[in-house]
Amino acid sequence: xxxxxxxxxxxxxxxxxxxxxxxxxxxxxxxxxxxxxxxxxxxxxxxxxxxxxxxxxxxxxxxxxxxxxxxxxxxxxxxxxxxxxxxxxxxxxxxxxxxxxxxxxxxxxxxxxxxxxxxxxxxxxxxxxxxxxxxxxxxxxxxxxxxxxxxxxxxxxxxxxxxxxxxxxxxxxxxxxxxxxxxxxxxxxxxxxxxxxxxxxxxxxxxxxxxxxxxxxxxxxxxxxxxxxxxxxxxxxxxxxxxxxxxxxxxxxxxxxxxxxxxxxxxxxxxxxxxxxxxxxxxxxxxxxxxxxxxxxxxxxxxxxxxxxxxxxxxxxxxxxxxxxxxxxxxxxxxxxxxxxxxxxxxxxxxxxxxxxxxxxxxxxxxxxxxxxxxxxxxxxxxxxxxxxxxxxxxxxxxxxxxxxxxxxxxxxxxxxxxxxxxxxxxxxxxxxxxxxxxxxxxxxxxxxxxxxxxxxxxxxxxxxxxxxxxxxxxx
Ligand code: NAD
Numbered sequence: 001x002x003x004x005x006x007x008x009x010x011x012x013x014x015x016x017x018x019x020x021x022x023x024x025x026x027x028x029x030x031x032x033x034x035x036x037x038x039x040x041x042x043x044x045x046x047x048x049x050x051x052x053x054x055x056x057x058x059x060x061x062x063x064x065x066x067x068x069x070x071x072x073x074x075x076x077x078x079x080x081x082x083x084x085x086x087x088x089x090x091x092x093x094x095x096x097x098x099x100x101x102x103x104x105x106x107x108x109x110x111x112x113x114x115x116x117x118x119x120x121x122x123x124x125x126x127x128x129x130x131x132x133x134x135x136x137x138x139x140x141x142x143x144x145x146x147x148x149x150x151x152x153x154x155x156x157x158x159x160x161x162x163x164x165x166x167x168x169x170x171x172x173x174x175x176x177x178x179x180x181x182x183x184x185x186x187x188x189x190x191x192x193x194x195x196x197x198x199x200x201x202x203x204x205x206x207x208x209x210x211x212x213x214x215x216x217x218x219x220x221x222x223x224x225x226x227x228x229x230x231x232x233x234x235x236x237x238x239x240x241x242x243x244x245x246x247x248x249x250x251x252x253x254x255x256x257x258x259x260x261x262x263x264x265x266x267x268x269x270x271x272x273x274x275x276x277x278x279x280x281x282x283x284x285x286x287x288x289x290x291x292x293x294x295x296x297x298x299x300x301x302x303x304x305x306x307x308x309x310x311x312x313x314x315x316x317x318x319x320x321x322x323x324x325x326x327x328x329x330x331x332x333x334x335x336x337x338x339x340x341x342x343x344x345x346x347x348x349x350x351x352x353x354x355x356x357x358x359x360x361x362x363x364x365x366x367x368x369x370x371x372x373x374x375x376x377x378x379x380x381x382x383x384x385x386x387x388x389x390x391x392x393x394x395x396x397x398x399x400x401x402x403x404x405x406x407x408x409x410x411x412x413x414x415x416x417x418x419x420x421x422x423x424x425x426x427x428x429x430x431x432x433x434x435x436x437x438x439x440x441x442x443x444x445x446x447x448x449x450x451x452x453x454x455x456x457x458x459x460x461x462x463x464x465x466x467x468x469x470x471x472x473x474x475x476x
């Protein structure tokens with residue numbers, strides 16, 4: 001049985017809190033045991049981080065860049081190994097992990113390596129005075145992760161933190177503790193000094209201690225909206241900087257003039273990729289009335305043809321959900337939707353694939369005849385459940401797409417470029433995709449508005465969240 005202990009100064013450290021079992025979602029087997037950190041372990045990690053950060057923060061951006069670039073190369077070189085572990089952690093398909101999760105982590109490392117290399121300050125002249133502004137690290141930063149993209153979350157948070165000269169402490173989700181250790185090894189092999197990337201294992205109780213710790217300057221959370229509220233409140237006492245990457249209920253608006261096949265495929269991918277456990281997924285699919293019947297029929301036909309089962313198998317398109325309680329929650333939502341009057345067009349049941357009978361699998365599920373007031377349309381389900389609605393015209397679509405507390409992603413499918421720009425401008429969302437969905441290259445900021453959170457991951461904007469700007473004014 002693999003033991004997951006916190007990684008402090010390069011060494012595994014057990015805490016005094018009760019152990020937590022780690023299950024493989026595809027079989028339900030216990031494959032590892034977490035020995036969660038306690039406050040003493042956290043104190044040690046923060047002290048080690050602070051010490052290591054002093055030297056790291058004093059290095060030039062160019063020196064940091066070389067190490068982050070080597071980490072990007074290391075992630076790519078060990079993609080297969082990391083992806084297999086990601087499957088054991090999350091239950092998602094190997095094909096997704098190897099083509100998306102690990103490469104996007106490597107891309108973030110490479111992007112912030114280039115930012116560290118090219119980072120400059122600025123200078124101002126005021127007659128007989130000059131002033132300059134420089135970017136300084138915050139000190140020790142922490143990332144608290146969700147369970148759906150553990151490698152990506154670790155890299156997207158560590159890369160800008162380290163590029164800006166900080167030390168970084170990761171608390172992975174207690175449901176997915178495995179890959180963090182391989183990411184740590186890759187960073188260490190790339191030349192990152194001990195103490196700059198440490199792991200604190202455990203659940204919300206050590207998460208709370210991280211928020212309260214006076215030695216930690218910043219927290220970046222990827223998680224649910226309720227957790228985001230708690231983390232802000234818990235971080236208030238120590239006035240931490242906070243970035244919140246939270247949930248969503250994103251709309252995808254499909255016009256009759258869209259390329260039909262592309263629109264169908266986009267709607268399916270935007271709902272069933274990673275078994276629907278993607279924060280920006282477009283779970284409210286608004287289809288123009290005139291094509292709705294044909295569109296729903298095509299969705300149902302292709303959803304029924306999707307193979308669900310062994311996440312390691314090449315021909316499987318949907319793996320397992322993260323846990324039994326989560327699977328049951330998603331199944332409950334299907335029951336809620338039908339009770340509220342939605343039509344269960346396909347799916348809705350648990351599956352027991354041969355050889356994986358105890359795994360947490362579910363059919364790709366499509367609810368049609370949905371209304372905006374239904375819970376399945378208003379609340380984040382975070383599973384393979386698509387809600388299909390119809391709309392009459394552009395204004396109707398925009399108004400209803402925006403009628404949500406969330407604002408993470410949004411999509412428009414149309415051949416009319418003028419309309420696409422008009423709608424993209426009107427949608428209240430951190431990210432809008434036109435004629436595609438969920439593409440996140442590292443140079444583009446990703447994050448939400450409204451209750452989906454604030455702050456961004458990736459892109460040049462993110463470095464600001466991991467640094468202070470210091471201004472020096474000199475009278476000549
Ligand atoms: P969660 O909010 O339950 O947990 C997230 C992390 O927060 C975990 O590591 C957990 O241990 C920790 N945590 C929980 N309570 C805490 C507390 N009081 N103090 C400190 N830490 C605490 O979320 P989850 O179930 O792991 O992930 C699913 C959620 O994450 C969904 O809502 C999804 O939309 C969201 N998500 C958002 C993004 C994004 O980029 N916006 C990406 C992926 C997932």
